[in-house]
Amino acid sequence: MVRFLALRGLFRHPARTLLGVLGVGVAGALLFDMQMLSRGLQASLHDILREVGYEVRVTPRGTLPFDTDATFADGHRIAEAIAAHPDVDHVAPVVGGAVYASRAGQPPVAAFVYGMDPPTAALWRVLDGDDLATGDSTRAVISGALAEALGIGVGDTLIAAGEFVAQLGVLRSPRTYRVAGIAEFHFDLRSQRTFAIGTREAQRLRGEAERDGLSLIAIALTSAPSARSTEGRSGVGDHESAGRARDAGDPDDGQALAGWIRDTFPEVEAYSVREALNAVQGQLSYFNVFSLVLGTVSMVVCVLLVGTIVALSIGERLGEMAILRAIGLRRRRLVGLVFAESVLLVVLSLPIAFGVGHLIALWLDSILTRAPSIPMDMSFFVFTQRAVVRTLVLLFAAGAVAGLYPAYLVSRMRIAPTLHREVVG
C-alpha cells in the first residue's frame, strides 16, 4: 500500500516530480562520476596489470616501475635468485630509459627503449609484423608514434643510441636494428615514442651492460604460490613456459614473495599488485580529494532536492494525512509513505544518474586522457561494480536522510487540529 500511495502521491504534480527527478538524476550522475573517478586510475591500472599477468614487480629502491630512469645493479643475478624461489613460475628482467632514435640520414628524436626478452606481454602487444625473437639482438619492435615520427615501418632500419652529441649533431655509438613489428605499449604516454629490443641489447645501448643494470623484474607466480613445488618452474632466459603463468586476478597474490624479496635484496623495491596499486593510489590522492568534495556536494544537493520536494508535497497534504490517520491508517504507515516517496524519487532518477553519469564520464575521460603525461591505456573514470554499488548506497542514503524532516512532520501531526484547519481554511 505504501508503494502504491507513494507513487500516486508523487505523480500528483507530474511537472514538479519530473523536475525533481531530473535534478536528482543530474546530481546522482555527478556522484556516480566521482565514484568512478575516486578509484578510476587505480582500477584502470589494475585492469592493465591483470591483463599483462605478472603478480610481483621489482624496481630500484624507492621507485615505482619506470617512474624514473633509475636502475639497480646485478639485475640478472637478482632475477635468477628470485626465479629459484618455489613460488615463482618465471621472471622477466626489463631495462628501460630515455634514448635517441633515428632513421638513416635524418636527425634523431628522443625515444624510450624497453629491453625485454620474450615473453613480452607484460609491456606491449604486437599489432603488425613480428615480436622480438630470443637470441636475435638485431630485432626491434616500435610504437606507432615512433614509426610515424621517423617514417619507418616493418622491415626498415632503426638507428638508436644512448647519447646524442648536439654540437656535432651525431649519435654516440649508434646501433642498428631491423623493425620486426609495430606494437602498442601498455604504459606509453600519448606522445611517447617507444621501441623495444632484447634485455642485454638494451643494456648495451643504455650503457648498463657492465653493471648489469635493470629497471624492472616482472615476476609471474606459479598457480599455487605457497605449494613450494619447483616442478615446471622456469627461470631467467628459460622461455619454454612463455606467456602468462596465471592471471594476476587477486591483487593480494605475491605479497609474501614481495616481502621476501625486500628482505633478501635490500637494494630493490618489490610490489605485489595490491602494493603497487596502493602506491599509485597514494600518488593520486589529489583525485580522491577532488572526488570526495564533488561527491559530497552532489550528495548534499540530492538531500536538499529530495527533501524540498517531499517536504513541499507533504506540507500540502497534511490534511490528507490527517484524514488517512482518522480512517485508521497507522502513524508508522504514513512515516513509511514519506520515506517511500523520498526513496522513490531516487529510484526514478537512477536511469538518469547512471546514463548521464556514464556519458559525462566518457566525455571527461576523452578530454583528460589526451594529456601527454597519461599512459594511453589508462582511464580516469572506470565503470566498476564498486562504483555502482557505492552510488546506489549513497543515493538511497540521501533519499532516506531527505525524508527525515517530512517524516518528522507527519509523525508529530495531530489529527483533530489538522482537520479543523482544513475545514476552516
Next chain:
Amino acid sequence: MTSAQTQNHATTDTPLVVARELAKDYHLDGFAIHALRAVTMQVRSSEFVSIMGPSGCGKSTLLHLLGAVDVPSSGELVLFGRDAARLNDAERTELRLRHLGFIFQRFFLLPMLSAQENVELPLMEANVPRDEREARVREVLHYVGLGERMRHKPGQLSGGEQQRVAIARALVNRPKLLLADEPTGELDEATGRQIAALLERLHEDGMSIVMVTHNPELAARATRRLHMRDGRIQEDAS
C-alpha cells in the same frame, strides 16, 4: 451491502459510547479555551443521533472525541467498552480502523485515487485479502449508488457523488458507529437531501450514526437530537 450485513451490530442495551463529564480545553496565546464542558451522553447501538448548535459550540470537538481522533482534557469516555484514556495511539488507531467510520464536510477523498481505490484504503490497512477487498468495495459502492463509477477519480465526480464515495469509504470496514461532520455542508439542497436519504437508509439498515449538522431538516431525520451551546448539551430530545 445488505440490510442483514449492516445489522450485524444487533441492537443491544450496551452503549457503544459513554461520555461522563467530558471536557476539552485548548490553549491559545496563553488563554484557555473551553471547547467542551462537562458533557455527559451515551450512544446506543442503532441510534441515529444528530448534534446541532451554533458555530464554535463544541459539536465537532465532541465528534472528534467520540471518534478517538482527540483525547479529552478531563472526564470519562468509554468507546466500545474500552476506557479511551487508557488507549495509546496505536490502540486508538486500531479502534478507528475497526469500529468507526468517518464522513467529513469536505469529503477529503485522495484526488489521485479512483473511487474504488479511495474506498479500498481502510481494507488495505486492515490487511483484508485482495479478492475480499474487491468484493466489498464493489458491494459498498453499489450500496451508495456508484457501482458504475468505480474507476472515476474524485475530480470526475460531482460533490454528491464524492460524498457517496466518502460514505462508502466509511462503511467498507463495517464499523459499529458512523460519525458524520456536516455531511451536507458542501452540497446544494437537492444533493444534500439525497445524502440525507442515504444516511437514513443506512440507519434503517441498522447502522449507528452520530451526525453534526447545521441543517434542521437533516437533523430532523435523526431519531435523537442533541442541541449544544457553549460546550454543553442543552437539550437531548428523541
